[in-house]
Amino acid sequence: MTHSIQVKDLTLSFGSVSVLKNMNIDVAEGEFIVLLGPSGCGKSTLLNCLAGLLDITDGEIWIKGKNVTWAEPSERGIGMVFQSYALYPQMTVRGNLSFGLKNARMPKEEIDKRIARAAEILQIGPLLDRKPAALSGGQRQRVAIGRALVRDVDVFLFDEPLSNLDAKLRSELRVEIKRLHSRLNNTMVYVTHDQIEALTLADRIAVMRGGIIQQLAAPQEIYNRPSNLFVAGFIGSPSMNFLHGATVEGGRAFQFGATRIDLAGYEGGAILERPKAILGLRPEHLVIQDHAELGLTIPAVVEIDEPMGADSLVWLEAEGGLKMSVRVPVERRMSAGTQVHLKVDIAKASIFDTVSEQRV
Amino acid sequence: MTHSIQVKDLTLSFGSVSVLKNMNIDVAEGEFIVLLGPSGCGKSTLLNCLAGLLDITDGEIWIKGKNVTWAEPSERGIGMVFQSYALYPQMTVRGNLSFGLKNARMPKEEIDKRIARAAEILQIGPLLDRKPAALSGGQRQRVAIGRALVRDVDVFLFDEPLSNLDAKLRSELRVEIKRLHSRLNNTMVYVTHDQIEALTLADRIAVMRGGIIQQLAAPQEIYNRPSNLFVAGFIGSPSMNFLHGATVEGGRAFQFGATRIDLAGYEGGAILERPKAILGLRPEHLVIQDHAELGLTIPAVVEIDEPMGADSLVWLEAEGGLKMSVRVPVERRMSAGTQVHLKVDIAKASIFDTVSEQRV
Amino acid sequence: TDLEVTHWWTSGGEAAAVAELAKAFDASGDHWVDGAIAGGGDTARPVMIARITGGDPMGATQFNHGQQALELVQAGLMLDLTDVAEANKWREVVNPVSLLDGCTIDGKVYCAPMNIHSPEWLWINNKIYEDLGIPVPQNWTEFVASAPQVEAAGKIPLALGRQPWQSTLAFNAITVGVGGLDLWKKVNLDKDMEVAAGPDMLKVFQAAADARKLAVKSTVQDWNQATNMVISGDAAGQIMGDWAQGEFAVAGKVAGKDYTCLPGLGLNAYLSTGGDAFYFPKLSDPDQEAAQKRLAALLVSPEVQVAFNLKKGSLPIRGDIDMSSANDCMKKGLEILKSGNVVPSGDQAWSPDVQTQLNDMQSEFWSADMTPEDAQARYVEILKTGL
Amino acid sequence: MADVSMAGVQPRGAKPRRRFSGSNIMLYGVLFVVSVYYLLPLWVMVMTSLKGMPEIRMGNIFAPPVEITFQPWVKAWSEACTGLNCDGLSRGFWNSVLITVPSVIISIIVASVNGYALVNWRFKGSEVFFTILIFGSFIPYQIMLYPIVILLRELGIYGTLYGLILVHTIFGMPILTLLFRNYFSSLPEELFKAARVDGAGFWRIYFQIMVPMSLPIFVVALILQITGIWNDFLFGVVFTKPEIYPMTVQLNNIVNSVQGVKEYNVNMAATLLTGLVPLFVYFVSGKLFVRGIAAGAVKG
């Protein structure tokens, strides 16, 4: 497997604050990696290090088999797209696209050819002679992508490219970026804090917290088998329901208040008997039914019913005041106060150790 | 039915530009109305008119049976919550909450009582002596709500109160606002451009465009029976799939390229024969299957598959290059290039006249 | 009674002279509130005028008599001093009487003349010539002739302060000196523009152009700095009014021994006379008005005239007082006065408007290389605006 | 196989960014030279003011004093003469304080209220007045001098402290109003709306919401006005009388009342004394000034 990007023991500190801690990432050629994490976790910092916009404290960065740790950003074969678009406001779109190329003394025909190609791919042909101020948000973002595109680089770096756009445009451009990737097939590293973007775009997602990568895996893997409590809680909206309890019967059941849930069928390691454990259940892996089933259901009372068009969220209160959410088809309306039972699909559940917070 | 707010023939112009055009809205006591629409359609303007922060050009505004058209904002019995929180940065949370009450020369004990109550409802007790700068976004938003709460008003006005928050927090506070409403049960007018918020919170949604209300109805009504093409396209993410074709056979079938879809079971008015019509199908009302069924399926080719955690979106290309999206369970992975057939649930479809753009 | 008196007498000799006035006024039980404004008349007059027209007049203020305060008087802003003048027989004692005429408008007296200034003096540092071993020049012609030697010794022949009025002063002195009294009178009193444009006047301009070469290296601004250059031996001579003598006196120099003074540049022993006068803006308070009149009378009184003019180095306005303690230079001036070889100064002949223009034009002439012909043409043009 | 070819590749580009690289030396070099240009006059003033007259005549103006004397300072402060008054700058100092303090306060209050009214309480024609006001800030003072004299005379406050305060307030108004207007319009309008919903009126919003949030721009205004009014010469000389002459007028009097030789050391000491207050203000609050400029002045 060819490595497009290799990050080796990367460390970065601002003064005494270390923002990235001993990071190791290998990105394969043509892979789409999404960096996901809460604000301030170091996503942009990592991206800036890859781009060469920040001098790293320790470690090495290799791109396409070359050690570029100390290379200038323009020599790394990367293109970058910023959240604020960062278009040169006084130049036309064409000027924005050609500025870097002209600076590299590329012949005029070649520049024109590349711009034409980028304009065709991104469908910004009619905009080439406008200034950024005369473009809509989505168009600006496309031009920003175009600026990376014309440089014909191996690696695209995106820093929250869509978060200044409204929801509708965001979902449209998301699909476009995905199309772009499948068309160009070059490596992309994409920072976002929008889970939907991460889940839909990524080949692999790196979930970060406090400068450390928590889990680096395919989206479904991360969604279904989060490696620790943080990842589990961070991914998914609404959040995974966490039941604090204990594993009993040598790990064959989970005790939550008066409720006992049978763990046969759990997909994971050896559960063992733990005095404190957490059972994580996603809203869509619970089914609301009228009747209890021993070892399979959790009793709860309906609080709020949130229809969301395509489906509906029901918020309930379980034993001990625990708020839980369940996703149901939109046709199913629940009235507040109804006593129901939530059936658990244990094959899709996760169990965490309370101390280590790791999935077992 | 008691009217909480009545807007009669409201018109507002800035100079020669009329931003709100002859608007009429009646809001019932305790109702939760959401104003939804694209940017610049006049949502905030309408809200500001209700609050008395803008002098209207023509018409009348009645709140709780009083004509308040020319009343001061503080005399209207309204409380307002802003997108940017608009907390007074130099005052503590307590100062923020008590500012309006002190202005009204309320006795100290009463102020304390009200603050205590608001703090309890919003769970901001421990924050009372902090300044806004020392609060997180969600906490700030809660204080902003508290400021309306302590004034014990009949009507709450919210102007995109959650759009500065990240997705996770947004969904949490959304639920809290819903709880607040069911607890206080006063009238709320809520501006947003987030559909999920609109769909989950509203008793009725007013979809606006260009200063005109397009449809004012309950969320499910708007979602399932959008009164015109704009509303249909605006609500729902991803957007409704629109098939441009014609109704044939006296309105008994819809012809789209080579495909003919049987319209028996359509819930709406008389369809008639129209040379140009649009069939709107939501992504979740299509089912992907391998085999064609005459009059029930549309042939398409899978393009992209976007897993989104709980479910998955499949993007396809149908006849004539039409891009369509279909929502499928997340377990179902589709590979690009597969030829499939989309089964239409005609009871949930909408048909629009191409010229009038109205639903038929 | 307190009276605020504004003036622009701030150099060493001037301040000493003002102190005499204050002393005398305070002695009579009143109080002299000194309102000196530094920077010369051009700086001070606007302030004074603004205050008078702005409705916040001082008790008394210095002007050069002539046309400077004419309009203020016409606007009724000045106190009529006729009764004081008559009581003290000013018309009889003031010499030359033209000074009092300058104060008289429509038969009423509005100012108390203070002193006579004659601007046409050449001041020479004797020591420089002694060091060079050549005799001290006795007139402008000799002075010009000796200039190359002075220059060779690394000294500046002619000191000239770079304020416009000083250029005009030097020019006027050269006019009287080189051109003679008739020429002066024809141009400035008869206002004969033919003469002003004529060949005699051109000669004057040529002489001035020669003088300007001698002053090239003089870069100071204030007149007393220029005088100081002569006193300290950096420059050989300066054309300046009789008030320069005050500076020599303050520096402890002795007339005739340390320095030489040549009225009319030593060529024509005539002096044009102008001078300072005090005007008294109308005040509402009768007490103050009485004090103003007391001050007016006091200023013209013999004792004050003697004390003031000795310090200031200017000539008194009365012919009937004993100036025996005056020094050489002042005595020369007094003699000329007695002999009646006087002409009214430019201050009296021309309006401030014309004078300002003349100043500006001279200033340019003296510092640039304008040809005498050009200068003369402009000179005539400016004079014409004042006809 | 990619791994094999990789083994020999050396890092590209220089590794550590040295603190004293060539361009850094250039940078600091230029800054140093520039600083010399800016500091030279101050250096000359301070040095000269500490020398005796003989030394000034002999030595060069840039050399530090051989023998330090504070006599010039004493003289400038309390002995230098103008006409008959030989109390130096000391009297002018207190006059300047008396003029500056109320003028600064009043002009800032008026201008900030103007800015606030312009941004948040727009009324018909308010922009017109503002535009005229801005034009006013560019009118040379000389043009207005005479009309102002007449105005003050008609108001009966010519030559009084009130008159001068009024003049400073009027001429400070345009630029300050512009500053405050720009700053207030950069504050979120929603805050103002929130306060109105909370029932606060014009003044309450001004004092309790706007003022506390506007420290940076008040500092800028304060600095500009203190220095502007303190340094003012024209109004000070035209609109006052000797008893209330501000320090600058006295400085001018002292510097121009040459008695014999020019006493450069006294002049420099006097100059420094006059500039001390604004200099002090700048050195103390320069940082806030820069921040305030960034916050309010630059935005259109």
Next chain:
Amino acid sequence: MSGKPRGLRLFRNLNAKVAAVPMVLTTLVVFVGGTLWTVLYSFTNSKLLPRWQFVGLDQYKRLWSNDLWNAAIWNLAFYGVMSLIFTIAMGFVLAVLLDQKIRFESTFRTIMLYPFALSFIVTGLVWQWILNPEMGIQEVVRRMGFETFTFDPLHNPDTVLYGLLIAGLWQGTGFTMCLMLAGLRGIDEDIWKAARVDGIPKWKTYLFVVIPMMRPVFITTLVIVAAGIIKLYDLVVAQTAGGPGNASQVPAMYVYRYMFTAQNLGQGFAASTMMLLSVLIVLIPWAYLEFGGKKHG
């Protein structure tokens, strides 16, 4: 019913209108009234006191045939252009230097800004002294052995304006630098990053990206500096008093001289009206750019 009839709209927000009274009075009485008054009286032959005796355009004819005025205009034009170019260029360059994440930034900034705290009177005096050939730079350099070194800008009509410029720049560039620095700091960090990724050298980024982006700052600065230049008076009075000859006369001095020294108010008013006209010429394009294009909301 708390509805109010329309007529009362005039009295809505009465407090705000009352608070604006000082501004309204100032603009109407002082700026509009005073200016009109001045313009009107420029058509009279007022001498020491304003006098309503109409003489048509006489004062203007005389003004424009006056060498001094023409010299003053040219001096101001020359000084103005040089000063604008250098103030803005130096201010920008200094701001760029300070923007390089240097150490002691605030020290350097204070050094450059402090002259702004000093009045033009002080500035003029100090520089007059430093440039004085007998004791200033020229003398010092000569004493170091360069006997023929000549640096005497203030006493040479050809160079005196440069002498003024040295002092003017010393006083004013600090403030310009501050404005520029604020402008630079306001530029999106991402633009810099984008340019680096594009491989644009720093100087090119400044020239082609940053400067165009700072247009509003440049315009503001330009207007502030230009307004100061038109008012130029104190500095000249203190430093050269208009000399040598009339080589450093400026219009403001002309106005002052004719209004007060020459006691020819009419002429002074005519000159000030011309100054006002030049102000308008500077301002109207700016006002158009500033207020014409966009709405404030």
